[in-house]
Amino acid sequence: MNEETLAESNLQVSHDGSALADDVLSALSKAPAAQTLIRVLILSGSDNQACRSAVAALRREQDTPRRRRTELPKPPVILLITDSIKRIEQCRELVNDMLLWPEPAGLLDNRIQVLRHWQDARLELNMARDALAWHANRTEREHQLVEHIFRNALSRNYLDYPHLRTYLTPVSKFNGDLCLIAPGPLGNIYMLMADFTGHGLAPATGALPLSQAFFAMSDRGVSVAEMVTEFNFRLNRLLPADMFCACFLLELSANGERVTYWNGGMPPALQFDHKGKILQRLNAQHMALGVLDENDFDSRVTTFRASPDSSIALYTDGVIELLGHKLEFLGSDALESLLQRFPKPEDFPEVVGELEHFRGEQPLHDDLSLAILQCCATGLDEVKPAIEEISLPFVFESRLEVSYLQRLEPVGYILNALSQLPRLRSHRTTIYLLLAEAYNNALEHGLLKLDSGLKRSPEGFAQYYQLRSERLAELESGTVSIRIDYDADTEVLEFTVTDNGAGWEAALSAPQSEQSFGRGLELLKQLTRELYWEDGGRQVIFTYQL
């Protein structure tokens, strides 16, 4: 076989040196310049074997391994030109195109042009396929990463809470619905059901900041109104304008009696009793999260007392818009009647079974979430801070001259410091109260000579504190000293509060229950172990056992 390259027109010609070859070559020499390489095979006569081996040689030559990953294989496009109809029959499967020579209509150039287009298209397709494969691979890796982050972010989700049943089914790997549950510090429990617009990765991304805020705020025991305000603030800043988040947030008190909820754009949750009677529908009163800015946002909640043995079903619209195998939506009536038929917690598998039966083989069109919470005592403990076994003894002492008394409120100041000590933290409210009573007595009666009798009426009460601030501002001299001794062995705190005023007759009689003053002394008496005055009432000493 002879090889010839027509560099200008980018044609590689293999031919048998026949008269046919001469003829065709002279026709090809007029072909226009081009980028894309085309192989032309010119064979005269009808020797079948010659054709096969010539094609095989061409293919071999072009089938060498790719040098770089980015270099694409170039399957050769082969045009066979022959003068034998028989050969055309034989080689139909071996080459890409054929031309019987002589070609009376002068279509050789057109034919080569068409083959070039075809070859270009093949190359482009190959490149697109490889690029797609690369992106799919990369997306897969990124999804794995995000999945991992989600698993960690939601690892605290308390879906195993014993009084909760859930059926959560996302359309894709990532759920645009969010069902979160977390205990609060008072033995209360928080539950959130949210539905971002759309489904898949994009909405699930919004779930990250929402869930992090939810868990952090549940730990702190924040109110429902404050939680949704914060959620809205975050999502409003984060989400694009066409994306928002319908959300139902609910808090159940530790005894299971008080329900507080906020519903922004979610379908009505259903409260029903153990006999299946629907007690109420907890309708949406607000816009979804992420729509309104903080000034327009409405965080008002609804509270009610839950009857014992009742439950609340929260769900996303994916449940009522579930498409059944008969191509009809489930609808809210059907969901209600389902709950009426299976109201008991142990019936939940039946509810799920009915939903799945209704759906049959229909593919899911939206994420689907259903959760049923029983309104019963949560059985969760109040969070108790870990008590350190060993604490250090210490003495705290502060002598406060009048300028300090005027400028700051020392008891809160001292407590903020003391409550950093782990052993004292869980007693901070009581310690504050004791110290505040002693300090206020020293200041108000010892130095400012205020009369508690003024506090008898509500008006006098306010007047008393008005007078306090006036007299304090005018006070020219006076000192209050505060000393706290902590005995780490006996865990006893001893407080000494001393003033240099005119002295004060401590009235240690119990107040009448509705009197709005005198209560401080009673509290001191009740909460301390030892309590006595020295120096005509200028010094009070008491101890408190941790």
Add this chain to the structure above:
Amino acid sequence: MTLHRQFSNDGKELIIAIKGKFDFSLVQEFRQAYHDIGEQQPTVLIDLRETDYLDSSALGMLLNMRKSLGKAVKAIHIINCRPEVRSILDISRFDKLFIIE
């Protein structure tokens, strides 16, 4: 903001939440919070979930509220007390005057 006041959606509850310190420094603000209570005879919910510190002046303020609201409200509930707060209210016999949840 240490005092947060909000009616519920149906207007049947007035929720007053006090954060951090509950004492005489809130005396005016607290009176304001229940001043304009409307004709609906709402239930007042004093939410102490985030109240770290309180003293006898806070107790006095609660009693004054009870006195001045009288029959204008259905009931006054003190809700979400931490155990320490609860025991202070119990010692002061507030369970006889308020509904403590």
